[in-house]
Amino acid sequence: MEKAIEIRNLIYEVNGRRIIDGLSLVIYKEEILGIVGPSGEGKTTLLRLLLRLIEPTKGEILIEGENILDMDDRRLNEIRKRMGMVFQYSALFDSLRIWENVAFPLLRHLKIPEGEARKIAEEKLKAVGLEGVEELFPHQLSGGMQKRVALARALALDPKIVLYDEPTAGLDPPTAFAIERLIVDTRNRFGVTSIVVTHDLECLFSICDRIGVLRQGRIIKVAPPEELKFSEDEWIKSFLRRR
Numbered sequence: 001m002e003k004a005i006e007i008r009n010l011i012y013e014v015n016g017r018r019i020i021d022g023l024s025l026v027i028y029k030e031e032i033l034g035i036v037g038p039s040g041e042g043k044t045t046l047l048r049l050l051l052r053l054i055e056p057t058k059g060e061i062l063i064e065g066e067n068i069l070d071m072d073d074r075r076l077n078e079i080r081k082r083m084g085m086v087f088q089y090s091a092l093f094d095s096l097r098i099w100e101n102v103a104f105p106l107l108r109h110l111k112i113p114e115g116e117a118r119k120i121a122e123e124k125l126k127a128v129g130l131e132g133v134e135e136l137f138p139h140q141l142s143g144g145m146q147k148r149v150a151l152a153r154a155l156a157l158d159p160k161i162v163l164y165d166e167p168t169a170g171l172d173p174p175t176a177f178a179i180e181r182l183i184v185d186t187r188n189r190f191g192v193t194s195i196v197v198t199h200d201l202e203c204l205f206s207i208c209d210r211i212g213v214l215r216q217g218r219i220i221k222v223a224p225p226e227e228l229k230f231s232e233d234e235w236i237k238s239f240l241r242r243r
């Protein structure tokens, strides 16, 4: 199996506090890797580090074999274009129409003409099951629809890697289920590698190929769902027991 991402001994400190503490992890091409762990343990921070939106204190992050930490800005931007992120709370621009939200990366990074960007935006919206909403504004859509728009935007540049931060948080069960199916569908159709950070155990166990458990700034275990369910580790057992 080819590696899409490899993280080696990553350390991230902020205000003298170590959030990520020697984290290592390999993500293979086209897999859906879940990351689970308690709140405030650095899951979102890890995704931001992968895009180098924040600078690690130490360590290596290889994207398709290249260390993004010793890249110049030009190369880094090329790598970023191959990565899409679906932010928690969708993070859409309130004042932009739906199609403009989706076309935003196209207009900004590729500087392609508006008509063409709009066509691509419509295509991406269709790929996530949305049609006829192009002219609306984010507040006119439900939470589940906004999440789809966020995914359409993440797919705008045809990324090879998509990062999802709590994609089902705050959604009712059928909507959460629809988003889960969409994550799998996106992988199947576009061959993307996915990292899904979530507390939603149902989501994790139903869509992930493997699950990494984040605790105290490290991945303490990576295993397929069926193996993780039978983990002998006391902490993992109690964390997954929840009910």
Ligand SMILES: Nc1ncnc2c1ncn2[C@@H]1O[C@H](COP(=O)(O)OP(=O)(O)O)[C@@H](O)[C@H]1O
Pocket (backbone or CB within 6 Å): 014, 015, 019, 038, 039, 040, 041, 042, 043, 044, 045, 046
């Ligand atoms: N820029 C920052 N400045 C100070 N503290 C931060 C910063 N970013 C993250 N943190 C802290 O790092 C910890 C991990 O945050 P986060 O990655 O958001 O956790 P999670 O997504 O797992 O809930 C939290 O305690 C948070 O307060």
Ligand SMILES: [Mg+2]
Pocket (backbone or CB within 6 Å): 043, 044, 045, 088, 165
């Ligand atoms: Mg978070």
